[in-house]
Amino acid sequence: MTENEKIAELLFPNIKNNAEYYVNKYGKRSLASGAIVTRFAPSPTGYVHMGSLLTAFYDYIFAKQSNGIFYLRIEDTDLERTIVNGVEGIITDLDAFGVNADEGVNLDRKSTGKFGPYIQTERKEIYQAFAKELVKKGLAYPCFCTKEELDKIREKQEKNKEVQIGYYGKYATCRNLTYEQIKNKIDAGLKYVIRFKAQANIGDRVKFNDKVRGEIEMADLVNDVVILKSDTMLPPYNLAHAVDDTLMGTTVVIRSNEWLNSVPEHMQLFKALGFEVPEYAHVAFVQKIDEETGTKRKISKRKDPETAVSSMLMEGYPTESVWEYLYTLGNTNFEEWRLKNPDATLSDFKMTFEKISLSGALFDINKFNDVSKNIISKMPAEKVYDLALLWAIKYNAEWANILRDNKDYCIKMFRIDRENEKPRKDITKWSDIPKLYSYLIDDLYYKMSLNDFELIDGFSKDQLSQIFSEYLKNYNCKDDKTTWFNKIKQFCPSLGFASEVKEYKKNPENYLGHCGNVCSLIRVALTGRQNSLDLYSICELLGENTIKERLDYFLSLLK
Ligand code: GLU
Numbered sequence: 001m002t003e004n005e006k007i008a009e010l011l012f013p014n015i016k017n018n019a020e021y022y023v024n025k026y027g028k029r030s031l032a033s034g035a036i037v038t039r040f041a042p043s044p045t046g047y048v049h050m051g052s053l054l055t056a057f058y059d060y061i062f063a064k065q066s067n068g069i070f071y072l073r074i075e076d077t078d079l080e081r082t083i084v085n086g087v088e089g090i091i092t093d094l095d096a097f098g099v100n101a102d103e104g105v106n107l108d109r110k111s112t113g114k115f116g117p118y119i120q121t122e123r124k125e126i127y128q129a130f131a132k133e134l135v136k137k138g139l140a141y142p143c144f145c146t147k148e149e150l151d152k153i154r155e156k157q158e159k160n161k162e163v164q165i166g167y168y169g170k171y172a173t174c175r176n177l178t179y180e181q182i183k184n185k186i187d188a189g190l191k192y193v194i195r196f197k198a199q200a201n202i203g204d205r206v207k208f209n210d211k212v213r214g215e216i217e218m219a220d221l222v223n224d225v226v227i228l229k230s231d232t233m234l235p236p237y238n239l240a241h242a243v244d245d246t247l248m249g250t251t252v253v254i255r256s257n258e259w260l261n262s263v264p265e266h267m268q269l270f271k272a273l274g275f276e277v278p279e280y281a282h283v284a285f286v287q288k289i290d291e292e293t294g295t296k297r298k299i300s301k302r303k304d305p306e307t308a309v310s311s312m313l314m315e316g317y318p319t320e321s322v323w324e325y326l327y328t329l330g331n332t333n334f335e336e337w338r339l340k341n342p343d344a345t346l347s348d349f350k351m352t353f354e355k356i357s358l359s360g361a362l363f364d365i366n367k368f369n370d371v372s373k374n375i376i377s378k379m380p381a382e383k384v385y386d387l388a389l390l391w392a393i394k395y396n397a398e399w400a401n402i403l404r405d406n407k408d409y410c411i412k413m414f415r416i417d418r419e420n421e422k423p424r425k426d427i428t429k430w431s432d433i434p435k436l437y438s439y440l441i442d443d444l445y446y447k448m449s450l451n452d453f454e455l456i457d458g459f460s461k462d463q464l465s466q467i468f469s470e471y472l473k474n475y476n477c478k479d480d481k482t483t484w485f486n487k488i489k490q491f492c493p494s495l496g497f498a499s500e501v502k503e504y505k506k507n508p509e510n511y512l513g514h515c516g517n518v519c520s521l522i523r524v525a526l527t528g529r530q531n532s533l534d535l536y537s538i539c540e541l542l543g544e545n546t547i548k549e550r551l552d553y554f555l556s557l558l559k
Contacts, residue, residue, distance in 0.1 A: 006179045008135040010186065011142060011194070012128055019133040019273070022126055022247060026115055029249040035068035037251045040094070040101070041244075043075045044086025048093040050307040050329075050363050051256070051286040051299055057326045058254050058283065060099045061351045068251070072104030073244060074119045077234040087119070093309040097319050115248040120240050127235045130243050130273055131194050131228050139199075139272045140227060142192040143167070143174040144185050164202050166223035167195065175224065194228035196239075199268050206264045211252065211281035211353040213260075221265040238262070242269040245278055254281045257360075281353050284360035286329065299363055306365060316391040316430025321372035327351070328371065329361035369428045377423040381415035384427070388414075391430035399434055402441055409541070413440050416537040424533070439527040440541065445550065450557040454530045456521060461558040463512070464521060467495055468551040471522055477544055481536045489515045525554035 001009070029037060038059040042052055063070035072094070076082050091107050094100070103113025111117040134140035145153075150167070157165050175197065177185075185192070200206070200220035207217045227239040235243075237259075245253060259266075260282045270277045285298040288307075299307050306312075312322060327334045327346055333355050341348065376384065385403065392400035403410050417424035426436055438444040474487040489499040496512040498504035504514035523535050526547065532538060539547055 002136075003179050004138045005136050007141070007182055008132045010179065010183060011135060012132040015125060015128045015132050017125070017129055019130050022129060026247045026249075029069070029115075031069075031251075032067050034066055036062060036066045037069045037071070037249050038063045038254055039071045039073050039245070039248065039250050040099075041073045041075050041255070042090050043078060043081065044090060045078070045081040045083060046086070046301050048090055048309040049299065049301055049304070050309075053093070053097070053099070053309055053322075054286055054326060054329055054361065055254060055256060055283060056094055056099050057323075058281075058330065058351070058356075060101075061330070062252065062254065062353075063102075065351060069102045069249075071113060071115070071248065072101035072118060073248065074105055075237070075240065077120045077229075077232070077236065077240055079121075079232060079234075089310070093313070096309070096313050097322050118248075120244070121234065123240075123244070124232075124234055126247070127228070127239055127243055128233065131235070131239065134196065134227070134272060135194070137272070138197070140194050140196050141175060141177065142182055142186075143172075143195045143224070143226075144177075144190045144192045145174060149173075164222055168198060168202075168223045172224050191230045193226045193230045194233075195224040196227045196269060196272070198222050198224050198265075199272065200264075206267065208263055208267065208277075208280070210260075210263075211279055212356045213282060213358065216260075216263075218261065218264060221268050225265055227269070238265055238269055241266060242273055242275060246270070246273070246275040250278050252279045252281055254283060257282045257284045281356070283356055284358060286363050287360040288363045296360075296362070298360065304363075307363060314395055314431070316388075316395065316432075317368075317372055317428075318376065318387055318430070321368075321375045321429075324375055325368050325371050328367070329357075329363065331355040332357050373425040373428050376427045377418070377425040379418075381411045381418055384414040384418070385411045388430045388433055392433075395431070396434065402443070406441070412541055413437060416533045416541065439529060439532065440538065442546065445528070446553060448528050453524055453528045453554070453557075456517075456524055456530070459512075459521060461555060463495075464525070464558070465555055467518055467521055468525065468555070470495060471518075472544075472548055472551070475539070475544060475547065477540065484536055484539075485515075488518055492518060522551075526550050 031037065040056040040059045042048070042056075048056075060070050062068075072091070074087050074090070076087070087105065087109060088107055091105065103111075103115065104118045105111055109119065111119065111122075117123055131140060135142075145167075153167065153171050153173075154165060157171065172195075174192075174195070198221045200222055202222055204220040204222070205217055206220040207215060209215050225238060226236060228235055234240075241253075244250075263280060267277050286307075287296045288299050288304060289295070290297045301308070306315075323346060327349060328338075331349075331351055334349060337349055338344075379387075385407070389400065389403045392403055417426075427433065439448075470491045471488070474491055475484075479487065492499045492515050495518070497518050498511045498514040501514045501516055504511050519535055520530060523532055523538075524530060526535075526538060526542065542550065
């Protein structure tokens with residue numbers, strides 16, 4: 001046994017399977033030509049927001065576009081930052097918007113797919129096998145330096161005005177410990193990490209090609225970075241990334257820009273392990289305009305709760321709206337394409353790495369709302385009903401009952417001003433429905449007290465009663481809209497109102513108002529609102545009996 005092999009055995013006595021074993025165990029994926037393999041690899045440290053959803057979406061789209069594979073891996077080696085139900089939250093959120101992985105982790109934390117387990121804490125032995133391999137090859141070593149010692153090294157480097165600060169070269173005091181020295185320290189109970197022996201010298205540069213950002217050149221890795229942590233002997237991101245993305249056969253790593261500077265480190269690790277370096281696509285953070293300062297900033301979990309997937313679900317944005325908006329954020333040429341192809345399906349658009357925004361896509365809630373309004377306006381009433389019910393079952397029990405108990409009525413209600421060339425764009429998200437439609441629901445209408453009605457001043461109870469009884473006398477549910485309106489105009493003069501607005505404007509002093517005002521008075525009585533959907537359609541929906549009951553109810557509230 002070589003000295004390094006002895007050290008490796010000393011450090012990892014229980015690791016029996018070697019690196020080769022795992023490489024052979026998983027083997028290579030058989031892929032159709034051009035197929036790419038992507039993964040979404042979140043850490044369960046918080047909720048999924050628009051930014052991480054966009055990354056998952058890229059993973060999904062690029063894999064699907066190429067007939068490849070998209071899988072989900074949970075990166076939970078930072079135990080301190082892992083939150084309760086973090087994994088479940090991620091899976092539920094992705095599921096809700098149909099970003100479905102081909103392989104990965106289920107809600108019960110079981111891995112599905114041949115390359116698992118897909119939860120990193122369940123892969124500890126695998127990482128250790130590769131760390132052991134690096135130690136054997138003399139490319140990694142245990143480091144016993146305490147925090148205080150590391151601080152001292154840094155101070156010394158600062159004093160010496162070193163261009164490079166960190167654990168490297170002559171400062172890396174544990175780099176060349178002998179087997180004996182290591183054994184003595186371990187026997188003495190000293191704690192240690194495993195460090196990778198960086199392969200570059202100060203001043204070395206490395207070049208690589210990023211699928212989004214093109215060719216990039218930067219300083220190579222000089223510091224001996226930690227690849228297994230002392231407390232858990234689990235890897236930080238670097239080693240886990242190299243091992244997992246190799247064994248799981250990732251071909252393109254799509255990840256946030258924050259990792260860009262670590263590429264030299266990752267490339268060295270891949271090479272030291274004898275792995276092929278995958279392709280990288282680094283995506284900038286999603287931005288938004290800060291309301292206070294008016295300047296662009298990265299979206300934040302804390303400041304922008306509206307960007308959380310869970311809040312989008314609670315608000316009831318339909319999946320189609322979210323997808324349309326993800327495409328808008330995803331490629332800078334999407335909106336132009338959409339204008340030219342208003343009715344095309346999203347899969348007709350070819351997403352490309354080159355058209356990913358370099359500075360970060362701009363999240364704009366107003367734009368998102370407009371996109372969503374547009375999408376919902378084009379849905380047939382039955383679909384609006386089905387989706388609204390699914391939302392209500394989860395988030396609004398009162399409306400779940402209303403929708404369930406009044407299915408045909410609600411579908412008719414949603415059909416008002418819909419399913420035509422210029423549909424009404426009123427619903428942005430399903431949670432808008434209660435405020436937009438409550439007045440059409442009898443149970444809610446009859447809960448209103450006088451204060452809830454947007455009253456029009458200047459008319460006595462008697463006058464209103466006369467208007468309503470004239471209206472009812474003339475109302476026939478079989479009338480078309482023109483006939484209906486003509487009838488109102490006809491009875492206007494007998495009540496002191498002008499049949500035509502023009503007529504009224506000429507001599508307003510001669511009238512109580514005009515036909516439009518009559519309609520408004522009826523509208524307020526029937527709906528409580530001065531603005532509502534089309535009055536004719538409302539009456540058609542309510543039917544003659546309900547119209548009468550509602551008008552009577554309204555009058556009963558008046559003194
Ligand atoms: N766990 C890393 C993160 O959440 C993943 C980065 C990657 O996709 O490689 O930032």
